[in-house]
Amino acid sequence: MNLELSEEMIMLQDMLSKFLNKQYSFEQRQTLSRNGIGYSEDNWQQFADMGLLGVPFDEQYGGFGFGQMGLVVVMEAIGKGLIVEPYLASVVLAGQLIQQAGSEAQKHAILEPLIAGEFKLSFAYVERQSRYNLADVACQAEKQGAQFCINGNKSVVFNSETADKIIVSVRTSGETISQSGISLLLVDKDAAGLSTRHYETVDGLRASELSFNNVMVAEDALVGALGNAYEAIQTVIDSATAAVCAEGIGVIAQLREKTVEYLKTRKQFGQALSDFQVLQHRCVDMFMHEEQMRSLAYLAAIKVSDGEAVESRQSVSAAKVYLGDARTIVAEQAAQLHGGIGVTDELDVVHYVKRLTMLNSLFGDRDFHMQRFCEA
């Protein structure tokens, strides 16, 4: 057994830290987040140049084959820098879905430009009624000759505004809540009949509502077997869930560090706030949560890489439960311990707090994953 990061992973980590230190200050992040498309295309190209966009993909498609552990390293840095570029949407979710379910031809045609930073994807899987159930798909696609005709809606689709294509989960047969009968279709972002509503999210990212009105796509837009996409979706969402747990480590570590630093400098009653034992204990709770979160995130990554279904599901859900707990133990306490400035827009800590909080609502909240853990 060896639970240390490999040399390659450490190099990746170093490269990412350099990038964050050099060109991803909080102020730069806020400027990106609040203007234009919500991130920097230049940064995206740099991600491509650094090889980040190929981290989880097999070498035969131009990737690095670093798998889930590679994603852990990248996502922790994304958390640390509150990075707004669409890595989760394009690489972790949609790119991996192509790798998981796509045909050889699709993988070559899509992953290569994706890894080069020339092509972006996003994945539409949430619906008004679906909550966190991936099988709750009402958006329909009907086979009409050599085409599919799509009708329905998708919600809170991250970074679809800047994606070249959107992968959409659709129902091609079966009841609304049924694992069978779900298919994946690649839709052009400018497809006729597709209307979009783009918006900022509470945590400084971008998302959209999509509405499909007789959107026609060719037969070869199908990714994976007809009606059989559920398992691939589940596998990729599990990988993404494990990945955001790694992102969570980065966010938690920043909150712990910044809170401890603040308590040491802020004086009230003639002493540093860090002298108050009750506040020390809160920081220690954050620290313990950070270590345990790291353990569960690593475990989830290992199990996801191993691919054994039950253990993988269970460890991913365990990690996500822990990430949900970080809201009260880390995010709320970080805000509280900063006093008044802990609720101001100007302070970086507040934006880490927001991200950590919103992570609970991504891919299933604490309740959802506790339930899934029980059932696994």
Next chain:
Amino acid sequence: MDLNYTPEEQAFQLEVRAFLQASYPADIQEKVAKGIALKKADYVTWQRILNDKGWLVPGWPKEHGGTGWTPVQKYIFEEECATANCLRLVPFGLVMLASVLLKFGTEQQRQQYFPDMLQSNVWWAQGYSEPNAGSDLASLQMRADNKGEHYLVNGTKTWTTHGHYADMIFVLVRTSQEDRKQKGISFLLIDMKANGVSVEPIITVDGMHAVNQVFFDDVKVPVENLVGEEGEGWSIAKYLLQHERTNIAQVPRSKKQIQRLKALASNEQCNGKPLLEDSSFRRKIAEIEVELMALEMTNLRVLSKLSAGEPPGVASSLLKVKGTEVQQAITALLMEAVAYYGFPYKKDVMLDGWQDEPIGPEEAVFLAPHYFDWRKTSIYGGSNEIQKNIMAKAVLGL
């Protein structure tokens, strides 16, 4: 013990209900129900309606315009107001300054300030906190030097809620340096339009502007704007802490929010069924309901003591800590109820409501910002840590 309202109290409850139904403006009620940001005009409109009815300041003595209600009547009024989605009155002038002027002010000051306060002509802000004096309020640095006719005021106040709306501000200032920091503090009333006063907005976590930093640069304040004696400021501040806290637990409001949460959860779907039928979600609501039930009864016990003429004392610390915990827990569940729909952030909607088709449930877009914003309740008004320090010392003798 008897939990039931007396026939007189029941009659009063019906009277309040009928009045609110007839007189509370529908547009304000809609804003409060949905969480849309309130404007100064909304507060003024409702305050004037209440004043016309004679119900604006239940806490004041009758001779100054109070209602003469018993503590139970006041509670009933609060409860009915919460049920009707009434806006929460801004306490700075009507509750805080008023009780200070009643106890420490001169008759002339009361004559001067009360009528405009009651008619909502003059808007007050509270200037206590400074950048380096938050929990440790007594370390405040803003200076007022007595120049005979006037004080010369220099320094800054921060977190000033509604400072940008305010015509007047009451502040704690240092009028002399003494051996203890609690000494040499005075209570002063300052015209926000005076030369040398400037206001900088502070944008909070929800993207909204409600608080400000206020700067005072060689501001001349007439000596008659001193309340009480020079150096008496700290006693006044402590007095206020015990008297500004009647509705501190916010039980009626939390009950209303629980109703709202249940309504929302019965409309949201989870695996094809209403979320409210999901056992783990239902259980989480129940956890809060149990806390709230205890809190309501504790609050009523305090009220019952008040009716018997006993002061609330440190009970207000308990009510504050538990009250804010319950409120914050509800904001978290409201946000959880809408799952992914907590993500969209629409500032224009928070200010004016949806002008087009809502994204997801109509109220969803307000819920995450509201959750983040409500973290403030355990920070201001004496943070929850400070309240626990008070209880440790004053109740437990630690």
